[in-house]
Amino acid sequence: RKEVEQDPGPFNVPEGATVAFNCTYSNSASQSFFWYRQDCRKEPKLLMSVYSSGNEDGRFTAQLNRASQYISLLIRDSKLSDSATYLCAAHPGTASKLTFGTGTRLQVTL
Amino acid sequence: GAGVSQSPSNKVTEKGKDVELRCDPISGHTALYWYRQSLGQGLEFLIYFQGNSAPDKSGLPSDRFSAERTGGSVSTLTIQRTQQEDSAVYLCASSLAGIRGYEQYFGPGTRLTVT
Numbered sequence: 001r002k003e004v005e006q007d008p009g010p011f012n013v014p015e016g017a018t019v020a021f022n023c024t025y026s027n028s029a030s031q032s033f034f035w036y037r038q039d040c041r042k043e044p045k046l047l048m049s050v051y052s053s054g055n056e057d058g059r060f061t062a063q064l065n066r067a068s069q070y071i072s073l074l075i076r077d078s079k080l081s082d083s084a085t086y087l088c089a090a091h092p093g094t095a096s097k098l099t100f101g102t103g104t105r106l107q108v109t110l
Numbered sequence: 111g112a113g114v115s116q117s118p119s120n121k122v123t124e125k126g127k128d129v130e131l132r133c134d135p136i137s138g139h140t141a142l143y144w145y146r147q148s149l150g151q152g153l154e155f156l157i158y159f160q161g162n163s164a165p166d167k168s169g170l171p172s173d174r175f176s177a178e179r180t181g182g183s184v185s186t187l188t189i190q191r192t193q194q195e196d197s198a199v200y201l202c203a204s205s206l207a208g209i210r211g212y213e214q215y216f217g218p219g220t221r222l223t224v225t
Contacts, residue, residue, distance in 0.1 A: 032212050034212070034213065034214075042218075043201055043216040043217060043218050043219050044153070044201075044216050045216070046213055046214070046215065049213055087152075087153070089214075091212040097143065097155055097158045097166060098143075098212060098214060099155075100152060100153045100155075101152065102151070102152030103152055
């Protein structure tokens, strides 16, 4: 089983819709979680960090469910510019490395 | 402020040649990571440097790959005797130490093509 798993998608949603992705992690010691956005042929860019139960930034909300070992990313009022691949990452909280999922592709259409 | 920079942005090399890729982390960041990403694939961890600790080399795919970090700042990733399967984008990231130290910031990558 992969340490961090994501549904690869693609998720095709109309502009204005609300969409949510889940990301499951297998290491129960994971303390910190991150969502990155990656546009085609570009580097990943940090979107949100989650250190406790969740985080909200404008149209984006991340929720952490430690009991079920997943984090979610909710995007409200989707824009065409939200089309990208969204990478989830988990960190065990020790001097170690982030583990990334393979990403979920979102396509927002007119 | 300045972000992570990488050079070259593109590199085309012949099979069997050696290549060096460079990464300049964000000033003050003590942790530095190398990843590679093949077309349409996820990030593959290669190596991780944290301060003066011994690097975590667990992701290096073969002994043809090596990396060093000089003076706790600039890092070079060296691939010897390149093979076609080494073609990928090589991404470098850096982070601060501490609880927020796990927020990694990526450079634009070096696109390596082995012909």
